[in-house]
Amino acid sequence: MKVIALIKQVPDTSIALKINAEATDIVYQDVPWVINPYDEYAVEEALRIKEKLGGSVTLISIGPDRVTDILRGALAMGADEAIHLKDAAFDGSDAYSIAFILSKVLQLSGFDIIICGKQAVDDGWGQVGAALAEMLNITSISSILKLEVAEDRKHAIAHREIDEGLEIVKVPLPALFTAQQGLNKPRYASLPGIMKAKKKEIKILGANGLGISFQDVGRKASSIELKKLSYPPARKQGKILQGDAMTTTKELLNLMRSEAKLI
Amino acid sequence: MSCDIWVIAEHTANTISSGTLEAIGAGRFFSNRLNVKLSLVILGNKIDALIHRLSDTGVDNVYVLENLHLSLYTSDAYINSLEPFIKQHKPSIILMTSTCLSRDFAPKLASRLKTAYVPDVSGIEINPPSPPLLKGGEGGILFTRPIYGGRLLSTVICKGETPWVVTLRPRAFEKIVDTSKKANIEKIEPTLSPSNIRTIIEGIEKTQKGLGLTDADIVVSGGRGMKGPENFKMLEELANILGGVVGASGAAVDAGWLPHSAQVGQTGKVVSPKLYIACGISGAPQHLAGMSTSKCIVAINKDPDAPIFKVADYGIVGDVFEVVPRLIEGLKK
Numbered sequence: 220m221k222v223i224a225l226i227k228q229v230p231d232t233s234i235a236l237k238i239n240a241e242a243t244d245i246v247y248q249d250v251p252w253v254i255n256p257y258d259e260y261a262v263e264e265a266l267r268i269k270e271k272l273g274g275s276v277t278l279i280s281i282g283p284d285r286v287t288d289i290l291r292g293a294l295a296m297g298a299d300e301a302i303h304l305k306d307a308a309f310d311g312s313d314a315y316s317i318a319f320i321l322s323k324v325l326q327l328s329g330f331d332i333i334i335c336g337k338q339a340v341d342d343g344w345g346q347v348g349a350a351l352a353e354m355l356n357i358t359s360i361s362s363i364l365k366l367e368v369a370e371d372r373k374h375a376i377a378h379r380e381i382d383e384g385l386e387i388v389k390v391p392l393p394a395l396f397t398a399q400q401g402l403n404k405p406r407y408a409s410l411p412g413i414m415k416a417k418k419k420e421i422k423i424l425g426a427n428g429l430g431i432s433f434q435d436v437g438r439k440a441s442s443i444e445l446k447k448l449s450y451p452p453a454r455k456q457g458k459i460l461q462g463d464a465m466t467t468t469k470e471l472l473n474l475m476r477s478e479a480k481l482i
Numbered sequence: 483m484s485c486d487i488w489v490i491a492e493h494t495a496n497t498i499s500s501g502t503l504e505a506i507g508a509g510r511f512f513s514n515r516l517n518v519k520l521s522l523v524i525l526g527n528k529i530d531a532l533i534h535r536l537s538d539t540g541v542d543n544v545y546v547l548e549n550l551h552l553s554l555y556t557s558d559a560y561i562n563s564l565e566p567f568i569k570q571h572k573p574s575i576i577l578m579t580s581t582c583l584s585r586d587f588a589p590k591l592a593s594r595l596k597t598a599y600v601p602d603v604s605g606i607e608i609n610p611p612s613p614p615l616l617k618g619g620e621g622g623i624l625f626t627r628p629i630y631g632g633r634l635l636s637t638v639i640c641k642g643e644t645p646w647v648v649t650l651r652p653r654a655f656e657k658i659v660d661t662s663k664k665a666n667i668e669k670i671e672p673t674l675s676p677s678n679i680r681t682i683i684e685g686i687e688k689t690q691k692g693l694g695l696t697d698a699d700i701v702v703s704g705g706r707g708m709k710g711p712e713n714f715k716m717l718e719e720l721a722n723i724l725g726g727v728v729g730a731s732g733a734a735v736d737a738g739w740l741p742h743s744a745q746v747g748q749t750g751k752v753v754s755p756k757l758y759i760a761c762g763i764s765g766a767p768q769h770l771a772g773m774s775t776s777k778c779i780v781a782i783n784k785d786p787d788a789p790i791f792k793v794a795d796y797g798i799v800g801d802v803f804e805v806v807p808r809l810i811e812g813l814k815k
Contacts, residue, residue, distance in 0.1 A: 232748060233767060236633055245634070256749060315593065337585075340748060342629050342636070346599055349589035358558070358680045361586040364742075376684065380743070381555075382582045383494070384689035389682040400749050401742035442598035446624060446637045454774065459797040461786065464804035471780065472812045474796055479778050481757050482724070482813065 220274035220368070223328070224265040224298065225321060225335035225347070226258040228282055228289045232340050242447040254289040257336025260398035262293045263405040264366060265334050272368060274331070275299040279324060281309055281317060287421060294416035295408035302328075306425035311438030318350035320436060323429040325355060330393055332375070337362045337397040345397075352395040360390055362399040368392070487512045488573040488645070489541070490564075491524040492583055496532045498524075498539070500697060501579025503657040505650050506539055508606060509577050510658050512623075513542075515608050518574065521545060522665070523567075525560060527553035537667060540660030544667045551674045554686075555583055557590050558679040563672035565594060573645045575623075580649040581696075592647040598640035599647045600625045604654040604775075605635075627651070631748025631771030652696050653754040654775075689743060693727055700726025700757045703746055703773070704734055707762020707783060707802055711739035716806050717761060723813045729753065731763045747772035762802045765790030782806065 230236070231251040239246050254262075265276045278293050278301040280286045290301040304320055312320070325333070333352075338345030352359030364385065365378035372392070379386050380399050408416070426433060434440060458474065460467040475481045487509045492499040506522065513520035521543040522536060527550055536544045547567065551559045568576075576591070578584040580602050592599030605626035625648065626637045640646045695701060702721040704714055714728060721728050730740040732747050746753055748771040758776035763769060765781070765788055773779070774793045781794035782805045791797045798805050 230630075232630060232633075235767075236630055238634065245630075314589075314599070315596070318593070340631060343602065343631070344599075345585060345601060346589035346593065349586075350593035353590060353593040359590070360681070362582065380582055381686070382694060383686065384743075385687040386683060387685040387687070389684050391680055399742075400745075442640060442642045443600065443638050444641055446639060448629075449626075449635045449637065451628070451632065451635055451775070454779075454793050454795075457779070457791070457793075457795040457797055459786070459791050459794070459799060461799045464798075464800050464808055467798045467800055468805050468808040468812060471796055471798055472809065475757075475780070479757075479795065481778055 220268055220272045220331045220372070221329055222265040222268050222274060222276045223325065223330045223333045224258070224262045224276060224278050224293070225333065226262060226278055226280045226289055226293060227255045227336070227339045228252050228280065228286050229255045229339055229341040238448045238450065242449065243445065244448065252285055252288065254292060255336050255339045257338060257340070257398050257400065259405045260400065260402045261334040261336055262296055262298065263403045264398060265332070266297045266406070267403065268332060268366070268368060272372070277302065277328060279304065279321060281305075281320060290421050291416050292408065294419050295413040296406055297412060300419065301421045303421050303423045304425070305423055308426045308431075308433050308437050311441060312436050313441040313443045314344050314346035315350050315442065316436040316440050318347050318354060320429065320431060321347070321351050322354040323431055324424065325351075332368075332392060333395040335395070335397055337399050348395055348397040355395070357393050357395055358390050359395040359397065360388060361397045363396045364399055364401050366396060366402070485516070485518045485574040486571065487516070487518060487520050488576045489520070489522050490576060490578045491522055492579060492581060493524065493526065493529070493532055496529070498532065498536065499579065499581075500657070501581060501650070501652045503539070504652065504655040505577045505579050506541060507658040508650055508655040510540060510660070511606065512575060516574075519543060521573070523547065523564070525552045525563060527551075533667060537665045538661040538663070539665065540658055540663055541665050542663070544665045546667065546669045547672050548669060549672050549674050551676065551679060554683055555587070556679050556681050556683065557587055558681065559674055560587055561591055561594055562674055562678055564591065567670060567672070568595065568645060576645045576647045578649045580651050584649045588647050588649050595645065595647070597643050597646055600627065600638065600640060601649045602651045603627045603648055604651040628752075631768070632752060632774065633767065633771055651752070651754070689741070695727055695729050695744070695746065695751045695753055698727040698753070699755050700724045700759075701729050701746070701753050701755045701773075701776075702726055702759045702761065703729035703731060703763060704761045705731035705763030705769070706733040706737070707764075708734060708739070709762075713803075714739065716810070720759070720806060720810050720813075723810060724757070726755070726757070731769045732766065760790050760794070761806060763790055764788045765793065
């Protein structure tokens with residue numbers, strides 16, 4: 220099985236975020252970068268498929284030099300090879316263009332299963348997987364919580380989150396899956412894994428190497444234009460009650476009845 | 483080109499979803515300002531009982547796409563039905579409420595149409611106020627949406643070919659009830675071949691009884707301070723009395739006390755109920771991102787410095803095991 224895991228590097232979401240003076244982006248100074256948590260589930264699932272059925276796991280990520288960190292991190296988890304797509308021409312690409320760039324690589328590399336996170340925790344757009352599957356003319360199954368490749372290796376059964384609960388769906392391979400939280404618990408890289416990862420080659424490719432025209436990617440090709448970033452309106456200071464539970468509970472019920480008119 | 487605004491409906495058990503009614507509200511805002519028609523598109527199989535109730539939802543047209551293969555949602559059947567119909571009618575904007583279904587479907591549809599997709603919109607502004615607004619996309623319509631799990635807002639415009647596919651964050655837009663208008667109902671029978679539907683649904687497990695977290699008017703959530711799964715019974719009782727549902731913080735889910743589907747937060751459900759009661763939740767940024775747009779927030783926590791009190795409208799500094807039973811008692815009276 221040739222399994223591909225698509226990973227994105229995102230700012231660590233546990234830190235406070237500041238908007239720059241032009242309101243066009245966040246301030247990246249001192250921001251730690253991490254692998255998108257949903258993509259980490261994707262890497263773990265890719266490794267489990269390989270361990271069960273054999274084959275290889277290839278990582279692909281798009282971004283500047285710093286992306287090397289998450290590629291090394293996922294190689295240390297046990298992935299076999301990594302492709303780093305790096306080109307200034309890719310800057311400002313929308314999800315559709317990102318998918319287009321990925322499709323070019325995948326058409327060259329081949330694949331049986333592609334896994335990525337259901338969305339990235341930065342912009343939460345959640346379109347790359349869907350668009351990529353469309354371009355590759357394969358099915359995409361979103362928000363999966365369980366994945367099993369059938370014995371014939373030509374199908375997979377996935378459990379995916381739906382509004383009412385869970386849907387069990389059978390899909391022909393090759394196919395693309397997007398990972399939801401709960402799919403698995405990503406492993407930590409072992410020390411030998413980290414040592415090995417240092418020696419693994421990260422292949423770097425740009426627009427020219429992939430035969431991508433500058434008109435098809437980047438800010439100019441984007442169907443979305445950012446106008447500004449802003450902070451959500453602050454909530455006003457609330458009434459915080461202290462004292463014994465009997466009195467405070469009574470007062471809370473009064474406030475909810477008379478002031479908030481909620482009950 | 484018709485330029486119409488479309489809303490694609492979501493429905494279960496012969497009832498149109500509450501989020502769809504909000505999308506109709508947002509659609510009416512567009513159609514009035516842009517002076518175009520508003521149409522509701524509904525896909526399904528044997529949905530006559532539902533259709534009759536749709537004529538007075540305040541839309542101009544109801545398009546009903548009925549086919550045996552549309553009884554359950556699959557992206558292939560939905561897209562194969564809609565694509566030729568969209569190309570024929572050329573709507574300018576397609577709206578849906580943001581749900582698991584639209585999170586799957588809408589980006590696929592936009593990718594098939596090669597047009598812009600904007601998910602989870604919480605605010606819409608039209609600027610400048612006069613048409614033409616859609617072609618070319620200069621100026622035009624400003625879509626605001628939460629990013630970084632709601633910790634920041636991003637305002638974007640769409641460019642290029644229409645229809646733009648836009649999903650709306652639940653509870654961000656008002657439902658508009660307009661019974662003065664009777665909609666034209668048009669039935670369309672799309673031709674679908676089973677060989678073009680690549681996925682086979684083998685089963686559905688309904689884990690959700692009644693309302694889901696994102697639909698509920700009242701959410702009662704518990705965190706690490708609940709100390710164990712057995713103590714969530716208390717929160718269930720409180721939620722039952724109020725007509726709400728139970729949620730959990732990431733810490734409670736990580737501890738295995740509640741399933742992931744109950745998690746409120748950046749990696750979990752984003753909720754915006756009328757009343758959110760946080761019990762034994764300290765208020766990590768991850769959690770606040772998922773609930774801080776709630777209308778009224780009540781927090782109960784032992785620690786007076788817990789960040790949850792910064793977003794709470796009402797708070798009690800105290801032990802949940804003393805406060806919650808008294809709340810239940812007080813509400814029963």
